[in-house]
Amino acid sequence: MTRRKKIYEGKAKILYEGPEPGTLIQYFKDDATAFNAQKKAVLEGKGVINNRISEYVMTRLNTIGVQNHFIKRLNLREQLIREVEIIPLEVVCRNIVAGSLATRFGLPEGQPLPRSIIEFYFKEDKLNDPLVTEEHITCFNWATTQEIDDILAMTLRVNDFLLGMFNAVGITLVDFKIEYGRIWEGEFSRVILADEISPDSCRLWDSTTNEKLDKDRFRRDLGNVIESYTEVARRLGIMKEMPRVIEGGAA
Numbered sequence: 689m690t691r692r693k694k695i696y697e698g699k700a701k702i703l704y705e706g707p708e709p710g711t712l713i714q715y716f717k718d719d720a721t722a723f724n725a726q727k728k729a730v731l732e733g734k735g736v737i738n739n740r741i742s743e744y745v746m747t748r749l750n751t752i753g754v755q756n757h758f759i760k761r762l763n764l765r766e767q768l769i770r771e772v773e774i775i776p777l778e779v780v781c782r783n784i785v786a787g788s789l790a791t792r793f794g795l796p797e798g799q800p801l802p803r804s805i806i807e808f809y810f811k812e813d814k815l816n817d818p819l820v821t822e823e824h825i826t827c828f829n830w831a832t833t834q835e836i837d838d839i840l841a842m843t844l845r846v847n848d849f850l851l852g853m854f855n856a857v858g859i860t861l862v863d864f865k866i867e868y869g870r871i872w873e874g875e876f877s878r879v880i881l882a883d884e885i886s887p888d889s890c891r892l893w894d895s896t897t898n899e900k901l902d903k904d905r906f907r908r909d910l911g912n913v914i915e916s917y918t919e920v921a922r923r924l925g926i927m928k929e930m931p932r933v934i935e936g937g938a939a
């Protein structure tokens with residue numbers, strides 16, 4: 689492998705300098721973490737599957753006009769992306785009660801919400817990614833009111849699209865987390881979708897059985913994590929090119 693400059697290493701991905709200015713290479717690791725990295729494991733093949741699923745989702749979102757950082761997949765674990773200035777927010781969109789929403793309000797998991805909810809969390813591991821309001825976001829200059837409006841509109845479009853895309857293959861989209869970044873053109877900036885969309889960042893339930901097909905299998909020690917991620921890819925019709933992942937032999 690050629691030596692190249694590491695720009696940033698997160699819990700599940702590494703960003704390297706890209707081949708041209710304004711580009712980066714996003715490398716998907718097999719590392720899985722939960723509860724702010726208190727729980728850790730290596731799940732062989734996870735990075736390969738998430739690279740492929742995220743490629744598929746970002747490409748489809750691009751075709752419906754949701755601009756995002758994805759340029760092209762380079763190999764099993766890497767994709768070429770546009771460099772963005774990450775907005776330090778985790779944007780969560782929920783259709784059904786689960787996870788921290790269930791805990792915070794003492795609600796049963798699985799209760800459909802009368803309308804989709806968007807929440808913002810400040811992306812700061814040291815603080816455990818606290819829930820924040822638009823007041824905090826503008827007060828601390830994490831994003832402008834215009835950027836928040838753009839993020840809300842784009843997130844609802846992403847949600848509508850993903851609901852339909854997953855529903856068509858027998859999967860219920862319970863909730864998901866996305867991140868956004870700024871790209872600059874002269875003195876003007878625009879917000880585009882960044883990061884990844886994969887079973888690491890979504891709650892995906894089998895529509896018939898409600899079986900979990902996402903990272904909750906890891907968080908809650910339910911087993912068969914890779915098998916479930918693979919099943920998501922298979923249903924989306926994108927498993928054919930990477931049969932070795934199923935055998936656990938992906939490098």
Ligand code: TMP
Nearest residue numbers: 786787788789863864865888889890891
């Ligand atoms: P939550 O119910 O734990 O707040 O999670 C909401 C959604 O966000 C769920 O689909 C999982 C995803 N998520 C991440 O992608 N990264 C995180 O660090 C957390 C806490 C949640």
